[in-house]
Amino acid sequence: MRREHRIKTGALVPLLALGLALPGCSASTTTGTTSSTTPPSIPASTPASTPASTPTTAASNWFPLQPGTEFVYNGTVIDAEGSHTHRNIFTVTDLVKPIDGQLAVVAWDQDFQDGVLAEAELALFVQDANGDVRTVAEYPEEYENGKFSGAPSVWVSGLANAQAGILVPGNPKVGTPQFTQGRAPKVNFYDVGRVFRSGAQLCTPAGCYDQVTVIQEWNPLAPEDGKQFKYYAPNVGVVRISADGGGSREDMTLTRVRTLGADAMAVARKAALRLDGRGSELNTVWAKTTPAYRR
Numbered sequence: 001m002r003r004e005h006r007i008k009t010g011a012l013v014p015l016l017a018l019g020l021a022l023p024g025c026s027a028s029t030t031t032g033t034t035s036s037t038t039p040p041s042i043p044a045s046t047p048a049s050t051p052a053s054t055p056t057t058a059a060s061n062w063f064p065l066q067p068g069t070e071f072v073y074n075g076t077v078i079d080a081e082g083s084h085t086h087r088n089i090f091t092v093t094d095l096v097k098p099i100d101g102q103l104a105v106v107a108w109d110q111d112f113q114d115g116v117l118a119e120a121e122l123a124l125f126v127q128d129a130n131g132d133v134r135t136v137a138e139y140p141e142e143y144e145n146g147k148f149s150g151a152p153s154v155w156v157s158g159l160a161n162a163q164a165g166i167l168v169p170g171n172p173k174v175g176t177p178q179f180t181q182g183r184a185p186k187v188n189f190y191d192v193g194r195v196f197r198s199g200a201q202l203c204t205p206a207g208c209y210d211q212v213t214v215i216q217e218w219n220p221l222a223p224e225d226g227k228q229f230k231y232y233a234p235n236v237g238v239v240r241i242s243a244d245g246g247g248s249r250e251d252m253t254l255t256r257v258r259t260l261g262a263d264a265m266a267v268a269r270k271a272a273l274r275l276d277g278r279g280s281e282l283n284t285v286w287a288k289t290t291p292a293y294r295r
Contacts, residue, residue: 062168062213062232063133065105065125067094067295068260070268071237074205075252077113086250087112091260091268097276097292099136100158102126106292108272116146122275122292131170135182139279139286154283155184165191168232172213174198181217186285193217202231204240204253209233269294 073088088111095106104124111119121140127133137156142149157164165182172195181191196216202209211234218227226245233239241252260268272292279286 060127060131060133060168060170061234062170062172063125063237064235065092065107065133065237067092067105068265070256070258070260070264071254072256073238073241073252074255075241075250077248077250079248084114086252087115088252093268093272094265094294095269095272095276095292096295097124097137098290099124099126099156100164102136104136106272106276108268108275117143119143120271120275122272122279125167126164127170132166133168133170134164135167136164137289139275139283141275141278151279151282153187153189154279154286155182155187155189156285156289157182159285159288160184160186162186162189166193168193168213168215168230169195172198172215172232188221190221191217191219196229200231202233202240205255206239206253206257209236209239212239 069092071088071090073090075086077084077086088109090110091108093106093108096103097106098104104126107123107125109119109121109123110117111121119140119142121138123135124137125133126136139151139154141151155162162184163180163182165180167181169176169179174195174197176195178192178194181193183190193215195213197214198211200210200212200214202212213232215230215232216227217230219225224245225247226243228241228243230238231240231242236254236257239254243250276286276292280289280291281287
């Protein structure tokens with residue numbers, strides 16, 4: 001899920017960039033803890049081509065990707081057409097998909113603008129030996145007035161010269177070199193990031209967090225798009241997204257985190273599998289991948 005697809009952001013300089021806690025944060029903030037490093041296994045048939053490596057689960061401190069977790073973000077975007085409400089629902093499914101020799105966790109991401117679905121996406125992640133969470137593939141479908149309009153920005157690491165990149169380092173430290181977040185020449189995708197701040201405090205409607213790490217992201221080929229800031233809370237993940245510069249001015253905050261029950265999980269799984277299958281039908285790059293399956 002590339003930067004402009006995840007959640008578009010605008011020219012709101014984040015308070016954390018100024019070294020300030022947001023209003024309402026107290027000294028005793030909470031971050032939660034990871035209950036386990038590996039969720040219970042679910043019996044399933046494994047394709048013969050599946051690599052031996054295991055997918056990311058809750059091992060990353062900064063982006064746990066625990067299957068069954070749903071994150072809801074809300075915000076407002078102001079662009080040339082005016083002000084719009086924006087809502088993002090990011091669901092970690094219990095599906096995996098072999099990508100570039102690794103098993104990737106499949107996330108189902110939905111973007112709504114003014115209450116209407118604007119994009120539905122599969123975002124795939126793995127964790128490397130350093131604990132870095134990497135984005136390895138994206139299948140984003142775009143919609144106009146709620147109707148499918150195309151999927152022009154698909155990329156898969158290892159295919160069509162696309163390369164995976166680091167979404168968030170396993171041990172983020174201010175002052176370390178910038179890192180590539182992904183590159184796919186065929187769809188003009190190129191993002192880089194750097195650790196902008198660490199040890200900050202932040203409150204959102206979902207709760208208050210301390211020891212927050214801020215990752216700054218941008219596209220070196222399109223400086224006019226501005227820069228994006230993602231705020232990662234330990235054992236939680238992204239809790240806020242804001243930006244500096246660019247044509248759209250938006251700020252998104254985490255408003256709810258929940259663990260899905262069996263019925264809701266089945267709905268998410270079905271939706272993700274439907275997207276995966278449609279991607280293979282509509283896109284020649286995605287068609288070269290092995291279908292996602294339940295772990």
